[in-house]
Amino acid sequence: MTLTNKASKLFLAHAAIFVLIALPQFAARAQRSSTDAPKQDTHGIVVANMDASVKPGDNFYQYANGGWMKRTEIPPDRGRVGVFSRLADLSNQRTVGLIEEAAKANAPAGSNARRIAGLYNSYMDEAAIEAKGLAPLRPQLDAIAAIHDKRELARALGESLRADVDALNNTHFHTPNLFGLWVAPGFNDSEHYTAYLLQGGLQLPDREYYLGDSARMRDIRTKYQSHILTMLKLAGFSDTDARAEHIVELEHAIAEKHISLAENEDVHKANNAWKQSDFATKAPGLDWTEYFRAAGLSKQTSFIVWQPTAFTGESALVASTALDTWKDWLTFHLIDAYAGVLPKAFNDERFGFFGKVLSGTPEQRPRWQRGVDLVNGLLGDAVGQIYAQRYFPPEAKAEAQAMVSNIISAFRKRIDALTWMDPKTKAEAQAKLTTLYVGIGYPETWRDYSAYEVKADDIFGNMWRGSLFDYHREVARLGLPVDRKEWSMTPQTVNAVNLPLQNALNFPAAILQPPFFDPQAPTAANYGAIGSVIGHEISHTFDTEGSAFDSKGRVRNWWTTADLAHFDASTAKLAAQYDTYKPFPDLSVNGKQTLAENIADVAGISAAYDGYRASLAGKTAPTQDGYSGDQQFFIAFGQNWGSKSREAALRQQVMTDPHSPAQFRADTVRNIDSWYSAFEVQPDEKLYLAPSERVQIW
Numbered sequence: 001m002t003l004t005n006k007a008s009k010l011f012l013a014h015a016a017i018f019v020l021i022a023l024p025q026f027a028a029r030a031q032r033s034s035t036d037a038p039k040q041d042t043h044g045i046v047v048a049n050m051d052a053s054v055k056p057g058d059n060f061y062q063y064a065n066g067g068w069m070k071r072t073e074i075p076p077d078r079g080r081v082g083v084f085s086r087l088a089d090l091s092n093q094r095t096v097g098l099i100e101e102a103a104k105a106n107a108p109a110g111s112n113a114r115r116i117a118g119l120y121n122s123y124m125d126e127a128a129i130e131a132k133g134l135a136p137l138r139p140q141l142d143a144i145a146a147i148h149d150k151r152e153l154a155r156a157l158g159e160s161l162r163a164d165v166d167a168l169n170n171t172h173f174h175t176p177n178l179f180g181l182w183v184a185p186g187f188n189d190s191e192h193y194t195a196y197l198l199q200g201g202l203q204l205p206d207r208e209y210y211l212g213d214s215a216r217m218r219d220i221r222t223k224y225q226s227h228i229l230t231m232l233k234l235a236g237f238s239d240t241d242a243r244a245e246h247i248v249e250l251e252h253a254i255a256e257k258h259i260s261l262a263e264n265e266d267v268h269k270a271n272n273a274w275k276q277s278d279f280a281t282k283a284p285g286l287d288w289t290e291y292f293r294a295a296g297l298s299k300q301t302s303f304i305v306w307q308p309t310a311f312t313g314e315s316a317l318v319a320s321t322a323l324d325t326w327k328d329w330l331t332f333h334l335i336d337a338y339a340g341v342l343p344k345a346f347n348d349e350r351f352g353f354f355g356k357v358l359s360g361t362p363e364q365r366p367r368w369q370r371g372v373d374l375v376n377g378l379l380g381d382a383v384g385q386i387y388a389q390r391y392f393p394p395e396a397k398a399e400a401q402a403m404v405s406n407i408i409s410a411f412r413k414r415i416d417a418l419t420w421m422d423p424k425t426k427a428e429a430q431a432k433l434t435t436l437y438v439g440i441g442y443p444e445t446w447r448d449y450s451a452y453e454v455k456a457d458d459i460f461g462n463m464w465r466g467s468l469f470d471y472h473r474e475v476a477r478l479g480l481p482v483d484r485k486e487w488s489m490t491p492q493t494v495n496a497v498n499l500p501l502q503n504a505l506n507f508p509a510a511i512l513q514p515p516f517f518d519p520q521a522p523t524a525a526n527y528g529a530i531g532s533v534i535g536h537e538i539s540h541t542f543d544t545e546g547s548a549f550d551s552k553g554r555v556r557n558w559w560t561t562a563d564l565a566h567f568d569a570s571t572a573k574l575a576a577q578y579d580t581y582k583p584f585p586d587l588s589v590n591g592k593q594t595l596a597e598n599i600a601d602v603a604g605i606s607a608a609y610d611g612y613r614a615s616l617a618g619k620t621a622p623t624q625d626g627y628s629g630d631q632q633f634f635i636a637f638g639q640n641w642g643s644k645s646r647e648a649a650l651r652q653q654v655m656t657d658p659h660s661p662a663q664f665r666a667d668t669v670r671n672i673d674s675w676y677s678a679f680e681v682q683p684d685e686k687l688y689l690a691p692s693e694r695v696q697i698w
């Protein structure tokens with residue numbers, strides 16, 4: 001469970017590669033000049049970014065960020081800008097510098113530096129890509145064309161399985177392949193890596209895009225169908241009208257079998273252990289023996305099936321839908337996945353749909369930025385190792401470590417002080433904090449890429465082999481003991497993550513810098529900014545999902561009945577609060593879909609505030625520009641969320657992201673008593689909640 005949306009796992013797999021090529025709102029963003037950057041020539045809160053004409057109690061988001069909002073335009077190649085994208089810019093600029101150094105170094109064959117340079121350069125060589133045309137995909141296209149029966153179809157579907165989903169760490173539930181594999185500690189055996197299978201098969205971001213009845217959704221579907229048609233035409237296929245129509249019909253049928261994102265987040269519904277032999281009876285249709293054999297999973301006897309009804313439904317569709325339709329579906333998915341490394345006509349067509357139509361972004365980001373994303377996706381640890389050495393000094397690590405310890409202590413005290421919780425439940429919660437592994441800056445060991453072959457002048461092959469390298473690495477781990485210190489984010493990622501099955505946190509180097517973390521800033525601002533981020537990740541340990549796991553990462557109910565009833569009632573109240581937020585007149589935030597993240601926001605800021613007060617040791621905090629310590633704390637928190645989104649990008653976020661939109665995350669403060677006193681918030685102000693309506697869970 002992450003701080004903000006989407007992370008590196010996205011880029012590792014075959015099916016997901018298109019995302020970094022064409023979906024700028026998902027990828028780390030970068031540009032050489034940063035006109036969108038919040039003003040940051042001082043330390044602590046940035047007064048120039050505020051709008052003091054607004055009462056903090058009426059619109060706290062606007063109060064903290066209004067000045068920045070007013071002078072910031074979203075660049076034409078982005079769906080969204082904000083503090084996170086500004087830091088991602090910096091991270092990408094540094095990374096491209098490291099890549100250029102690697103290219104100049106003329107490193108020996110087989111070294112990571114040579115891989116990094118080779119991958120990046122093969123992506124940047126547009127002339128070579130243009131000259132090859134569709135030739136690199138030809139063997140795969142021919143193999144699809146040669147499928148003669150449903151058994152061979154099952155083989156092709158099995159061969160396309162990738163480790164491109166992640167249900168609990170990076171909460172990435174989408175794969176355009178029929179299904180997706182996630183290798184993680186087991187629900188029922190947290191000491192060993194287990195195979196989780198998740199629903200898939202859709203190219204659009206979520207089932208809602210196929211089933212939603214609004215004019216906007218209908219319009220997207222029409223444009224999607226013509227996008228499919230155009231891609232097939234570009235690839236030289238005939239009869240494209242009918243093919244595109246059938247592909248959309250098939251995906252519509254798959255969407256009907258999918259469960260929603262809010263349901264996906266309920267781990268209790270996900271713990272369905274199936275033996276390999278169960279699939280033929282529980283989900284008849286697909287030739288499962290052939291599927292698992294082709295996927296290299298013949299020997300894997302047991303799986304956790306996240307969405308059993310979707311597996312039953314999708315497998316039945318394999319039997320009931322015409323073979324030719326499945327072959328067209330495979331063909332289109334393959335071409336779309338690799339459009340970014342095909343000639344310009346394919347790339348432009350794909351961006352025209354996924355960038356312009358779905359995200360409302362007028363222009364594609366410069367190629368070098370997409371190249372950095374690609375290298376981060378396929379060789380993230382190799383780059384990260386150099387990045388951490390260069391940009392994350394031991395002093396920064398020590399200071400961040402001290403802050404984490406203070407906030408964990410604050411969290412411990414909060415648990416002890418809860419009046420509603422039984423001592424037995426408290427002891428279990430404390431045990432989770434005792435065994436929590438906190439990774440700061442970078443991992444203790446680095447991934448070995450020696451089995452990943454990168455060739456000059458072969459970008460398609462480099463990506464294809466990269467996704468397979470990652471897949472084989474994951475499959476090879478099945479059944480092995482869990483490494484709880486393993487990271488699921490690279491050091492150069494501007495984000496943070498809680499890994500509930502490992503009971504671990506990762507705080508990458510790239511988020512541990514201004515404006516989140518600035519050793520020269522007043523303590524109040526650091527606790528409000530990075531402190532609330534740290535508190536957010538710690539409290540995922542105790543959100544609706546995290547609290548299902550015990551101190552060893554096992555799925556186990558460690559709650560008394562009365563405590564669980566209290567927890568459920570409080571969280572239902574928080575879900576109802578977020579249900580009232582309407583970014584658009586026809587679209588509300590989904591309080592259930594965003595519940596785990598909203599709990600982490602409320603609990604995170606509470607623990608950070610306590611940590612901040614404790615750090616004062618009874619002294620009064622120094623003021624900055626007339627703002628008290630408490631005011632600085634809350635303003636710094638609000639400024640974490642300064643961002644601007646295009647309408648299409650924001651709509652997509654509301655439908656597909658477990659995180660609430662930035663504005664409502666800043667407004668989390670209305671649940672915190674000390675915010676009311678810091679700004680003398682009055683009952684007639686818009687964000688005011690009576691004390692009994694404020695939700696305090698932890």
Ligand SMILES: [Zn+2]
Nearest residue numbers: 001002003600
């Ligand atoms: Zn989170």
